[in-house]
Amino acid sequence: MKQPIGVFDSGVGGLSVWKEIAALLPHEDIIYFADNANCPYGPKSKEEVIELSTAIVKFFISQNVKLVVVACNTATAAAIEHLRRSYELPFVGMEPAVKPAAILTKTKCVGILATAGTLGGKLFKATTERYASDIRVVKQVGTGLVELVERGEQYSSKAEELLRKYVQPMVKKGADHIVLGCTHYPFFRPLVDRIAGEGVTIIDPAPAVARRVKDILEDQHLISDDADTPKYCFYSSGTSSTMVNLLVEALHVDVNSALVEENWSL
Numbered sequence: 001m002k003q004p005i006g007v008f009d010s011g012v013g014g015l016s017v018w019k020e021i022a023a024l025l026p027h028e029d030i031i032y033f034a035d036n037a038n039c040p041y042g043p044k045s046k047e048e049v050i051e052l053s054t055a056i057v058k059f060f061i062s063q064n065v066k067l068v069v070v071a072c073n074t075a076t077a078a079a080i081e082h083l084r085r086s087y088e089l090p091f092v093g094m095e096p097a098v099k100p101a102a103i104l105t106k107t108k109c110v111g112i113l114a115t116a117g118t119l120g121g122k123l124f125k126a127t128t129e130r131y132a133s134d135i136r137v138v139k140q141v142g143t144g145l146v147e148l149v150e151r152g153e154q155y156s157s158k159a160e161e162l163l164r165k166y167v168q169p170m171v172k173k174g175a176d177h178i179v180l181g182c183t184h185y186p187f188f189r190p191l192v193d194r195i196a197g198e199g200v201t202i203i204d205p206a207p208a209v210a211r212r213v214k215d216i217l218e219d220q221h222l223i224s225d226d227a228d229t230p231k232y233c234f235y236s237s238g239t240s241s242t243m244v245n246l247l248v249e250a251l252h253v254d255v256n257s258a259l260v261e262e263n264w265s266l
């Protein structure tokens with residue numbers, strides 16, 4: 001079925017999920033919305049995040065999307081239950097990958113780097129209780145990291161300073177798996193790998209999200225069978241410069257063949 005998939009995040013972080021979906025489903029049209037005018041979502045109240053997420057979903061519905069990916073851990077924690085109750089569309093959300101980390105750890109200690117909104121959400125608590133009740137879970141709020149990615153400073157000295165402050169204590173406490181619990185954080189991956197060092201596995205949930213999208217589309221007979229080049233549209237509620245830079249430099253997307261709109265009002 002040639003309807004687009006909608007993917008949204010508080011900013012550019014969800015492009016790490018977009019990348020995996022586009023690679024796994026190369027015939028699907030995708031609309032991406034970065035709400036960078038209201039980024040970050042992490043410190044906002046649940047009610048604010050629900051309101052912002054609902055506005056984006058209404059925009060997607062106007063674009064006739066067939067599935068929505070909430071490519072934001074904070075929005076998933078705060079809003080996905082409300083969205084599923086409110087709309088007939090299938091929704092796929094983010095979930096900190098506690099389960100694989102808990103299964104694979106040999107030290108019985110895992111680290112979770114996430115936003116305050118994610119770590120305080122019911123989903124994270126339920127997942128941790130279910131899969132990691134006998135595992136030491138070292139939680140760390142990544143204060144300031146989202147803003148660095150939004151400014152295109154993911155390889156800066158400030159980024160390295162913050163990541164050392166957040167990651168090194170996890171490793172010292174014995175964590176042999178560290179979960180990236182925010183879609184912005186994979187853009188720090190080279191720094192995280194170097195700081196964590198050998199013997200520590202970094203887990204990015206994005207590939208599992210893409211597989212879930214594919215499964216739902218197949219189950220509901222919504223997979224596109226159109227072999228034409230897919231259409232990619234990128235919207236931002238603020239400026240688009242960081243998004244365009246990431247698309248070109250990190251994700252190798254030909255933005256000349258895509259629609260890019262900035263300062264989009266919902």
